[in-house]
Amino acid sequence: MQTFHHPVAGDRVTIRVPETTDDLGAFWEWLSKARARGPIAVDTETTGLRIYSTGYGLRTVQFGDAHDAWVLLYERGGEHAHYAREALRRCRDIHIHNAMFDWLVLDRHAGIPLENLAPVTTDTRILATLIDPRAPFGGGVGTGLKPLSAKWIDPAAPDTQGGLTAVFRSLGLTKETGWAGIPLTHPTFLLYAGLDVIFTARLAPILRAELERLSVRPALVPYEHTIARICAVMQRAGLLVDREYAEPLAGRLTEDAERYGAVAARYGVSSVNSSAQVADALTGMGERLTERTDSGAWKTDKAVLLPLADLDRDWQRIGARDPNPLADAVLRAKRAGKWGTAYAQAFLENADADSRIHPVIAPLAARTGRMSVTDGLHQLPSSDHIIRRAILAEPGHVMISTDFQAVEMRVLAALAKVRRMIDGFVNGGSEFDIHMFTAQLIKGAGATTKERKLFKGAGFGKVYGGGITTIARQTGAPESEIAQAVAEYDRVFPEIKRASSRWQRQAFQNGMVFISATGRRLPLDRDRTYSVVNYACQSAARDLLGQALINASESGLLDYCRLPIHDEILASAPREDATEIAREFERCMTTDLYGVPITADAEIGGRSWGSLYGADH
The missing domain is CATH 3.30.420.10 (Ribonuclease H-like superfamily/Ribonuclease H)
Structure with missing residues (x-):
């Protein structure tokens, strides 16, 4: 001994x-x-x-x-x-x-x-x-x-x-x-x-x-342990990798990285990973950079380059300017390089003997309790099918994605008791669009899709805590327009600012800790107390997803579950039973929050995860 x-x-x-x-x-x-x-x-x-x-x-x-x-x-x-x-x-x-x-x-x-x-x-x-x-x-x-x-x-x-x-x-x-x-x-x-x-x-x-x-709240302890068990079961099941697709994809992405790197080189950027080279070349092309790092260098990260390339967060054209060819090439070269190594090649290297990867699911990753998934699967653009195509449902199965509908805005309406929003969600029908509804409240019945996008950015700025500059970058609209949109947003939905002030006062009285709708302790930073709206909404949305996972488990659906991704549950289900199982997932994710209906839509795809995003398999 x-x-x-x-x-x-x-x-x-x-x-x-x-x-x-x-x-x-x-x-x-x-x-x-x-x-x-x-x-x-x-x-x-x-x-x-x-x-x-x-x-x-x-x-x-x-x-x-x-x-x-x-x-x-x-x-x-x-x-x-x-x-x-x-x-x-x-x-x-x-x-x-x-x-x-x-x-x-x-x-x-x-x-x-x-x-x-x-x-x-x-x-x-x-x-x-x-x-x-x-x-x-x-x-x-x-x-x-x-x-x-x-x-x-x-x-x-x-x-x-x-x-x-x-x-x-x-x-x-x-x-x-x-x-x-x-x-x-x-x-x-x-x-x-x-x-x-x-x-x-x-x-x-x-x-x-x-x-x-x-x-x-004592109930949070068994609640979180149940969610941990459910996530462990999903991690154990893993995701099936299509090796025949992933292997050539890794090669194609390497070629794309080299091709876009060559475009960047024509503008004097020999390394797309050199912020100094990219900054010098962009300023030489007449672009105006406005943000610096802590060391004083110009920032040239994705958040800066996307608007210069006239792209939104999902890599879709904004239509706000002519795309800068260097910004576009740097973005695409870096993305192709990352996707080739961090996804396609990593899937192949990390797959077990049964060709499965087992991403780690962290049920309590963020301060708000939001979940995360490793292997980069939480960071994929919402419009991407290229990487998702490498992930397959089980043999004889199809992929099902069940996603909460506008859950952030529904939670905001419920928690802040936003009267007009609640009326829209309750009476607007299954096709209700909160962002067009907002645009029409402000601009009238003839509101345009551009105005819808503008007020969508303002709304998400409320939920995620983004400032005028951040929203402008994401939408491509001038900061003056965003400032006006936010002011109009506050005018038609005054309850949001009142709720923010009330929640901040409550946090001050509680030692800079906000108590969420479910009893979760959310400490605030003294220099960012405005984040209380973000924390309140994100925490409640996370707990809606957590309860949905518990509902799915209790309904016998856990064996089909594969990942919680943001506000959706990804599942693999037998093709012949997919319609019935999809309806059951929708039922498990449908609830009511302080009188606001929380709804979900299930989409049935094909054999690959990418089929839910446009892939043909």
């Missing part, structure tokens, strides 16, 4: 590593007594982060309470693996930090279904997020185990990952190769593995007490 001791908050804790059958017997005796005393903290150490990659391995499984930890050497197999699996099966009250990862690891590599683990798990990361969802760069502690332990348990809590990284370097390993390459019985590796469960065990009751002290 290897044994380590370490001080934690004035206590001397013990980490044990069984090596013999007798040692494992001692672990079993401890487990029986510890289970009777209360929850058991669980953690794993693995060879990396990509759970479904070839050669991935589960190295250790840790069990612990506030004073003792046991690190079982799962990688050795035999009795070590057997005892770990049996312990997991017998634990009925578990604490895990970042549970989705460990659920999936143990599901895939230890044969313990996440459906068995999830109902008995409390995720301390979820508890911490409900207390303060801010990342460190946003003024919060973050949700990492080390900083949370340093704040709530012991300021001297070791940075386990940082300490291990130093060990990796001493062994000639990198941060990426170290987890697989460090010897299984390395003392630092084992010590830190054990400390993680001890910190998790100590953290859980402290966080629960803090949630109670802050009067966080």
Whole structure:
């Protein structure tokens, strides 16, 4: 038996590593007594982060309470693996930090279904997020185990990952190769593995007490754990990659990047990734750049180049000016290069043996609770079919996308009690268009599509917190027109400004924390209190999607679900049952928010995700 001791908050804790059958017997005796005393903290150490990659391995499984930890050497197999699996099966009250990862690891590599683990798990990361969802760069502690332990348990809590990284370097390993390459019985590796469960065990009751002290709505805890389970099931299912399409696509995108790069070179830009070269060339062409980076250089990011190329966020022509050929070429060269490597090639490299990728779904990614998906799938333009064409439904299935209809504006109307908006949503019928409705309120029955776009930008500026400059860039309209549109928007919908002022006052009285419609704590930045409208709307919209996922799961649709993307659910369903399943998804996503109908439309495509965006397959 290897044994380590370490001080934690004035206590001397013990980490044990069984090596013999007798040692494992001692672990079993401890487990029986510890289970009777209360929850058991669980953690794993693995060879990396990509759970479904070839050669991935589960190295250790840790069990612990506030004073003792046991690190079982799962990688050795035999009795070590057997005892770990049996312990997991017998634990009925578990604490895990970042549970989705460990659920999936143990599901895939230890044969313990996440459906068995999830109902008995409390995720301390979820508890911490409900207390303060801010990342460190946003003024919060973050949700990492080390900083949370340093704040709530012991300021001297070791940075386990940082300490291990130093060990990796001493062994000639990198941060990426170290987890697989460090010897299984390395003392630092084992010590830190054990400390993680001890910190998790100590953290859980402290966080629960803090949630109670802050009067966080208790229902949010089981709600978020249910959503985490649903997202883990979708991540496990993964997305099927069409290799026959993705391989030549990677080559075509490389060629496109080179072709547009050659166009940029004709204007003196040898590297489209050089902001200085692009800025010099654009100013030499007579373009006026207005924004600088913190270091004083001219900004030439996508937000700057799109309007110069007369393109909106979905890469559609705005019609506001003649496109600048250099801005257009730089944008297209960078996009083709990114798509070729970050998507087409990455899909091929990251696919498992069954040609599936398993993007990580983060249910609580943003301060507002908004979800995110890795592998860049949240950043694809809404009009794109090229990359989405590489993702397939299951054999014999078709893709279904069920999307909330104008959910941001419906939420804004409901939360701010915007009388005219609510009347439109309630009485406007199934074809009601809130943005044309707004344009007609302001400009009369003859309002044009251009005016609709203008007031759509003003409306989204309210929801997303965009200023005059941002809206002008996105719509292509002059700032003077946008300023006038926003003023007219406030005139016909005065409740929005009143709600913003009211919510900001409430936040000031609550220590700069706004409480969302569902009871979520949303800290505000003192220099950006106007963001309260964005936070209120985005948080409520996220919780509508979360409840829709729960409804879908309870209705037997979870096996069809593949991804939550912004305000939609992507699904793969048998072709012959697609119509019925699509109607059921619509039902699960249809509800009412303070008298405003929240509606959803399901679209049935073909075999590929791209078919929902114009692809022919």
